[in-house]
Amino acid sequence: SGLHHETLDDLKHAALGNCQICTVLYDRVKFLDIAHKLQSLSFEYSFDAYHDGSFEMSPFRILRLSSSDAGPLIKCEFCLIPLNGSGDRKTAKADLMQSSGLGGQQSGLGNNVPGNLGDPVLMDLASKWLRTCLREHRKCAAAQDPLWYPKRLLDLSATKSRLILTAEEKLEGGYATLSHCWGKDPSFHVLTADNVLQMQVEIHSVVLPATFRDAITVCRRLNIRYLWIDSLCILQRGTGSVEDWQEHAIAMRKVYANGLLNISADCATCADEGFFRDRNPYLIRPAESPIAKRGWVLQERLLSPRVLHFTSRQLLWECSSLVFASEAFPTGLPGRQVQSTENLAPFKIDDASQGFSNSWYRLLRDYTARQLSKPFQDKFIALAGIVERINEIRKDEYVAGFFRTDLPYALLWANAQPLSDCALRSNSTQGYRAPTWSWASTDTPVTFDMVETLRKFDHTLYATIIDTSVSLINKTNKAGQISDAKLVLQASVVSIAWDVLNYQEKGARLYIAGSAKSTCMDGAVSSGIFDDPETDANPIEGAIAALFIANNAKSLDHIFYVGLILAPIDAQVEQQYRRVGVWLDDSGECGFGRMVEAGKRTAISII
Numbered sequence: 001s002g003l004h005h006e007t008l009d010d011l012k013h014a015a016l017g018n019c020q021i022c023t024v025l026y027d028r029v030k031f032l033d034i035a036h037k038l039q040s041l042s043f044e045y046s047f048d049a050y051h052d053g054s055f056e057m058s059p060f061r062i063l064r065l066s067s068s069d070a071g072p073l074i075k076c077e078f079c080l081i082p083l084n085g086s087g088d089r090k091t092a093k094a095d096l097m098q099s100s101g102l103g104g105q106q107s108g109l110g111n112n113v114p115g116n117l118g119d120p121v122l123m124d125l126a127s128k129w130l131r132t133c134l135r136e137h138r139k140c141a142a143a144q145d146p147l148w149y150p151k152r153l154l155d156l157s158a159t160k161s162r163l164i165l166t167a168e169e170k171l172e173g174g175y176a177t178l179s180h181c182w183g184k185d186p187s188f189h190v191l192t193a194d195n196v197l198q199m200q201v202e203i204h205s206v207v208l209p210a211t212f213r214d215a216i217t218v219c220r221r222l223n224i225r226y227l228w229i230d231s232l233c234i235l236q237r238g239t240g241s242v243e244d245w246q247e248h249a250i251a252m253r254k255v256y257a258n259g260l261l262n263i264s265a266d267c268a269t270c271a272d273e274g275f276f277r278d279r280n281p282y283l284i285r286p287a288e289s290p291i292a293k294r295g296w297v298l299q300e301r302l303l304s305p306r307v308l309h310f311t312s313r314q315l316l317w318e319c320s321s322l323v324f325a326s327e328a329f330p331t332g333l334p335g336r337q338v339q340s341t342e343n344l345a346p347f348k349i350d351d352a353s354q355g356f357s358n359s360w361y362r363l364l365r366d367y368t369a370r371q372l373s374k375p376f377q378d379k380f381i382a383l384a385g386i387v388e389r390i391n392e393i394r395k396d397e398y399v400a401g402f403f404r405t406d407l408p409y410a411l412l413w414a415n416a417q418p419l420s421d422c423a424l425r426s427n428s429t430q431g432y433r434a435p436t437w438s439w440a441s442t443d444t445p446v447t448f449d450m451v452e453t454l455r456k457f458d459h460t461l462y463a464t465i466i467d468t469s470v471s472l473i474n475k476t477n478k479a480g481q482i483s484d485a486k487l488v489l490q491a492s493v494v495s496i497a498w499d500v501l502n503y504q505e506k507g508a509r510l511y512i513a514g515s516a517k518s519t520c521m522d523g524a525v526s527s528g529i530f531d532d533p534e535t536d537a538n539p540i541e542g543a544i545a546a547l548f549i550a551n552n553a554k555s556l557d558h559i560f561y562v563g564l565i566l567a568p569i570d571a572q573v574e575q576q577y578r579r580v581g582v583w584l585d586d587s588g589e590c591g592f593g594r595m596v597e598a599g600k601r602t603a604i605s606i607i
């Protein structure tokens with residue numbers, strides 16, 4: 001350990017002089033906006049875990065930036081990776097500046113790290129990734145149909161671009177797709193019934209937003225002749241636009257699955273920003289991606305056989321054979337496996353019942369946390385391509401966001417932010433979107449923790465699905481918009497009440513209606529999670545009920561009961577409810593759950 005810099009100015013000077021360690025630390029100081037707090041500085045550093053002539057692959061705690069004024073502020077962690085495999089200490093220390101944790105990721109490009117993401121050097125790297133995948137990765141092309149093309153494409157073969165109708169052209173080679181954020185109140189050039197003929201003659205680059213122009217440049221540098229962009233290949237306005245959208249909504253899976261490459265403008269928050277960003281070559285590391293918040297992009301990413309990511313700080317590649325290659329590690333991250341949505345592509349989901357369900361739950365958790373500019377229209381459709389791909393494997397009935405064989409377990413989804421004000425029930429001002437028992441009925445992130453917890457134990461299902469019915473708006477799109485749905489099941493149902501006053505402090509505390517609340521607080525009380533986060537501000541009128549789904553009473557250790565919270569649709573109509581939440585009780589054999597289980601078992605409808 002020892003002293004490195006004494007002042008913030010010294011650190012800044014070293015960073016501007018391209019010291020990679022100091023660049024990373026100074027960038028962090030600026031990001032945290034704490035420069036004004038620092039008067040004097042010191043670095044503490046040490047090298048550890050050097051065993052048997054080689055470095056371990058786990059992170060090493062190397063640097064800590066501290067100040068006599070503000071105390072410890074920043075700690076830098078990274079790996080030492082001897083790239084030549086020799087295990088030589090001197091070689092490994094030299095490779096320190098090329099390791100993934102420090103930001104100066106140069107091992108893939110040597111010392112020639114471009115300052116802009118559109119640099120020809122990076123396009124050469126992208127071309128190498130693409131050629132290697134097409135030549136060596138059989139799995140990546142397994143689900144593709146090279147003879148299938150979308151209805152329209154942009155032809156980039158000449159110096160000018162034009163729109164083509166693929167059925168009228170003799171096409172040669174594959175096409176790329178573009179994933180991007182439209183941005184708020186988009187006003188960029190789109191395809192309409194009025195300009196479709198002119199666009200078939202020529203599309204002037206000056207009318208296109210920067211992201212589209214950058215995508216065209218990428219295609220030309222990678223020798224990809226055709227490009228599909230949603231707003232330029234689907235009619236957005238005018239005569240026939242509704243029908244054209246419905247046609248493409250059904251074809252969306254094929255559009256992305258059969259594309260040669262998906263170009264992902266990760267760093268751009270709108271189409272006008274572009275993704276050929278200037279960057280500090282010594283800060284090439286993972287960065288937040290605005291596009292990751294967009295609901296449609298999850299499907300686009302998982303269905304595409306290959307994705308080229310343009311983040312704000314580096315170029316990334318992924319395909320089903322190579323997850324997250326980068327400029328630093330062109331053949332993939334060493335010694336690590338990425339544990340996130342990229343490993344949930346449908347072609348990687350086996351048909352094992354529980355294994356599939358858990359993967360599907362993780363995917364829905366990711367999807368519902370994303371944003372849709374038109375949730376009323378797109379909630380089901382933006383996921384329909386993935387559903388179609390899964391059903392090619394599973395041959396299961398898809399029912400308003402669930403696979404039939406996964407019911408009634410999947411009914412136990414819950415609002416992941418029950419005390420927030422982030423979302424409302426969707427079936428209000430815009431009309432009908434989904435049944436209340438479906439996760440698609442809310443605009444809040446959801447979780448399936450209750451289902452996953454239940455399945456960890458030896459358990460018994462007490463609710464039985466009798467019937468399901470779904471009315472589709474477009475009968476040819478079985479995973480698309482719906483106009484009505486109903487679920488009929490047989491289960492124990494009892495009337496309950498809830499403690500409104502203490503909701504914000506303790507969550508929903510439920511008790512059996514008609515019993516003394518003070519007495520029940522000692523035993524027969526359950527915790528609930530309401531679907532609508534505004535339920536505490538707008539209490540549910542009239543009686544509510546608890547429906548019993550399952551317990552793990554076969555387990556001797558920790559017994560709990562789970563079910564749904566329901567509200568009657570109409571006091572004049574018996575046994576017809578809407579879902580308003582879920583409940584869980586772990587108070588044992590004498591508690592709330594046991595009392596619900598003992599209720600009358602009857603057939604009810606939930607809409």
